[in-house]
Amino acid sequence: MQDQIIQALRRNAADDAVALARDWVAAEGENARTLRWLALSLQQQGHADEALSTLRQAIALAPDDADLHLMQAGLLLALRETGAAGAALSRTTALDPNQFEAYVMQAHLAIARADMDEADRISRLAARVKPDHPQVLTIDGIVALRRGDADRALALLSRAAEHMPDNPQVLFALGFAYLGKEHYAFAERAFARVIDMQPPGTQLRAFMAQLAFRQGRVGDAIEVLDGVMALPDGDTPVMRRLAGEYRLRAGQPAEAVVHLRRALETGTADRAVLQPLLVAWQQLGADDEARDVLDATLSRQPRANDAWVARLALAPVGGEESLEVAERWVEAMPEFVPALETLMRVHDLRGHPDEAEMVARQIVAIEPGRISGEQRIVEALLQRDPPAAIACVQSLIEGLAERDRTVLRPWLAQVQDRAGEHAAALATWMEFHGEQAQHRLPLPPHSGNPPAQWPALAEVPAEVSARPLFLWGAPGSHVERVAQVMAAASPVMRRDRFGQPAPNDALQSYRTVTELSKPKGKVSAAQVVGSFKSTLPARGIQDGNVIDWLLWWDNSLLLALRPYLPEGRLAIVLRDPRDMLMDWIAFGAPMPLAVRSAEEAARWLVESLSQVATLHEQDLYPHRLLRLDGIEDNPQAIAELLQQAFGVPFPVLPSLGASRMAAGHWRAYRDLLANELALLTPVAVRLGYAAE
Missing domain, CATH: 3.40.50 (Rossmann fold)
Incomplete structure (x- = not known):
């Protein structure tokens, strides 16, 4: 019966395998052997939960069978129950210290949770069972890669790939090792082989586009990305953004705008989309379109900070439009300090010091001690009451912890200097330098007396064109x-x-x-x-x-x-x-x-x-x-x-x-x-x- 089940599994006839396994259980009764094969058949049929339940019955009958615990770990991993899988693997190696596959799975679980020391320890245990096995080389290579040792990672994973040239996991890790050495062409080749061996997701294909782009093959990158966006799950805001960036680099700003606008409409209005979009609009001279699109975006997402910054970039600095946009931003986000700081700067640029000071006081009311607001208040005080300006900065310094006070001393000294308190300013500056001296570099040495005779200034060789x-x-x-x-x-x-x-x-x-x-x-x-x-x-x-x-x-x-x-x-x-x-x-x-x-x-x-x-x-x-x-x-x-x-x-x-x-x-x-x-x-x- 076992041979018939194996033959059914080999030809991917999972339904037949399950039927045969159930007949075997009915004929021989429930024992660890028959239940194991039923669980394996159910797993191939796609019924992981039922397979796990059946396997647990087998383990109850044979609790010391290490192979059953290893199989249970595999099923748990398929169900993404990594904690339980780890426990099953520990039980496996405790029952049979020579279970090589269990060590390999444990090491990969440790890597997945970023515990490189544990992965390294388990790899050494696996190496005792099968020294220099490609799986051990793979684990050690991935650990080296995660630790930033690209040279060691590349050497180990290259050896693993020699023994397992068609293993997607090895090739995937090898690709990242090549990336660590900035060998983009080799990385691209490794990932391409992974794609050839198994149905790729959109992420790996998009990564291939990025590799082509890094190598300056913008046209290839665009072609690959067009293929990604044609997939059912490939037309995402991120892919649209990349498509826009690549077309912008290819000198196609009109096409870039199409993709980037789509990314803006379907995703979040963040800097990654807005920066290339502003560049494309600028190249097209499409300021009016830019204003309309950004205003529409802000009506949908009034708290999109990056979109407000982009909208301000289209307004003449210090002009009426910049004031209108800054006021709208503050209206939409009345307690958002960067918006208030922008409005404060616009008022200053437009020569409205009283309005700027009023906004500064709003800022420090929301966030006491905010330097932008405090500096603007001190600037106003310097114009009408210099001693009050000095007292204001001193009060801010006294409100800080002792270790943080040094940061504000140069500002205090500058205020004292501008207020005409030169002795106090000099004392404050030198106090600051005294606090900082231990953290700074020594003064460069001097050579002292010049030589009695300088060497001759040589002639510039005729073949030399460089002029550093x-x-x-x-x-x-x-x-x-x-x-x-x-x-x-x-x-x-x-x-x-x-x-x-x-x-x-x-x-x-x-x-x-x-x-x-x-x-x-x-x-x-x-x-x-x-x-x-x-x-x-x-x-x-x-x-x-x-x-x-x-x-x-x-x-x-x-x-x-x-x-x-x-x-x-x-x-x-x-x-x-x-x-x-x-x-x-x-x-x-x-x-x-x-x-x-x-x-x-x-x-x-x-x-x-x-x-x-x-x-x-x-x-x-x-x-x-x-x-x-x-x-x-x-x-x-x-x-x-x-x-x-x-x-x-x-x-x-x-x-x-x-x-x-x-x-x-x-x-x-x-x-x-x-x-x-x-x-x-x-x-x-x-x-x-x-x-x-």
């Missing part, structure tokens, strides 16, 4: 504003030295200064330039043309740049050194440097800027001094300055950030910082600034 440009400015120079404009003007601008991952070259390391200054340092001049060039491809620069914003500058670098990079150029951003000191104390610097005293900061600036003066006076390297005095907050003037320096047009940015101290403000601190300002005056004069 180094950008640097000391703290307080506003170099970050120049970097903003350069980044907007050129795709080769690199600001990665200030983030992670940063370039791993000699120009990133403080040690380079001291090593280059030694007669037999560990870093040679040639190695400095070699390391700079070797890291450029990883930074997305293939031809050597880069604008590289440096963390620090020291003239010792000329020992390397003059002989080994004569084609390079240097741009140094400058302001009056005394203004730079004040700005550094008040606003910090792009590179978070520890300031333990105003005198230490002044002495460091003197040494840094003296080297700049020497570089300029002796023309030691091709360079430009970019002086921002008086134009620090003027995007138009900074763009014009850069155009004059480099002979090419630069964009005028809408804003370069909040206004800071005006040029010459150092004079307000001439008595309070008399010694520090006196230290800086000689180098200021060398750089062309007046002594007074």
Whole structure:
């Protein structure tokens, strides 16, 4: 009878198998063997609940049969009862420690609940039964992948795929291992084989479209996604959004709008849909359509925050329309702080300070301590009652926990400064720097005395066309504003030295200064330039043309740049050194440097800027001094300055950030910082600034 049931199951005749199994139970009575085959037949017939009930009868008759507990675990997994399945698997391995399949299932359950340590432990138990089995390799590969070790995952899953080339689970995991290494073509091939072996769902097909898109095959991505949306369950808002994004990338904004509007109508009005839709409308010049569609969306979804933001993007900044939209937003969401903040800013742009202050007070009534509202209230107080403005900020600080107070000290100091309380402002700034010093970087070292003879500036080889440009400015120079404009003007601008991952070259390391200054340092001049060039491809620069914003500058670098990079150029951003000191104390610097005293900061600036003066006076390297005095907050003037320096047009940015101290403000601190300002005056004069 058993052989007949097996034959029926092999030819997928589940009804026949169930009939045969029932006859067997009737003939021999209920025992573990007959009930097991009846349960297996019922499972193939699709009656999982009845199969599980039958199997439990078998287990009651043979409670120590490990195979029955393993089969029960499989049925429970099919019914998505993972907790009970785990218990059944534990019982299986307790009865028979050599039940390899039970270990495999337990490991996959651990992976499903993100318990990689448990999966790793169970994999080791499985390996004792069947060392180097492909299933063990698969588990170990998935665990490595989940732990972020893409190299180990790829090695293990590739070995598993060699033994089980048609296993969808292995190929699926292998595809994600390839993704972890950004090997998109190999990942696509692995997932394609999964699709060939089993009926795919819409998600995997959509993922294939995304893989094609990542590889730049936009047309293929569109074709695959069209196929997905033709499936019964494929025409979803997410798929419509992807279709719109792909068509936008393909230069088909009209077709993109069709899909994105459909996504907006059938899904939620979120940023993922609205951003590409706004771009498509802009490319088509369809502002009126955009307004109509967004207004209709907001009538259906009046609390859709992203839709209000998108609608505001279509209104001229500070115009009547922007005010009307902001007021509608607040009416729809009267206690939503971002809506009130928008209305407050619009009032300010339209020159309505009283209305802006009134909205600010609404904001802090809803959310006491909200900085946007508190700042606007303090701004109003500064205009009519400066001591009250200072008291307001002090009250906010006192209301915070001690560990949080440091965050607001720079604001308090700025309010004190604007109120004319300069001694109090300086004390507050230095208190803040004292609190932050332990969390910040030490000041970069200086090389000291220059060499008796600089190496000759080499000739630029005829075959060299690259002209790398180094950008640097000391703290307080506003170099970050120049970097903003350069980044907007050129795709080769690199600001990665200030983030992670940063370039791993000699120009990133403080040690380079001291090593280059030694007669037999560990870093040679040639190695400095070699390391700079070797890291450029990883930074997305293939031809050597880069604008590289440096963390620090020291003239010792000329020992390397003059002989080994004569084609390079240097741009140094400058302001009056005394203004730079004040700005550094008040606003910090792009590179978070520890300031333990105003005198230490002044002495460091003197040494840094003296080297700049020497570089300029002796023309030691091709360079430009970019002086921002008086134009620090003027995007138009900074763009014009850069155009004059480099002979090419630069964009005028809408804003370069909040206004800071005006040029010459150092004079307000001439008595309070008399010694520090006196230290800086000689180098200021060398750089062309007046002594007074």
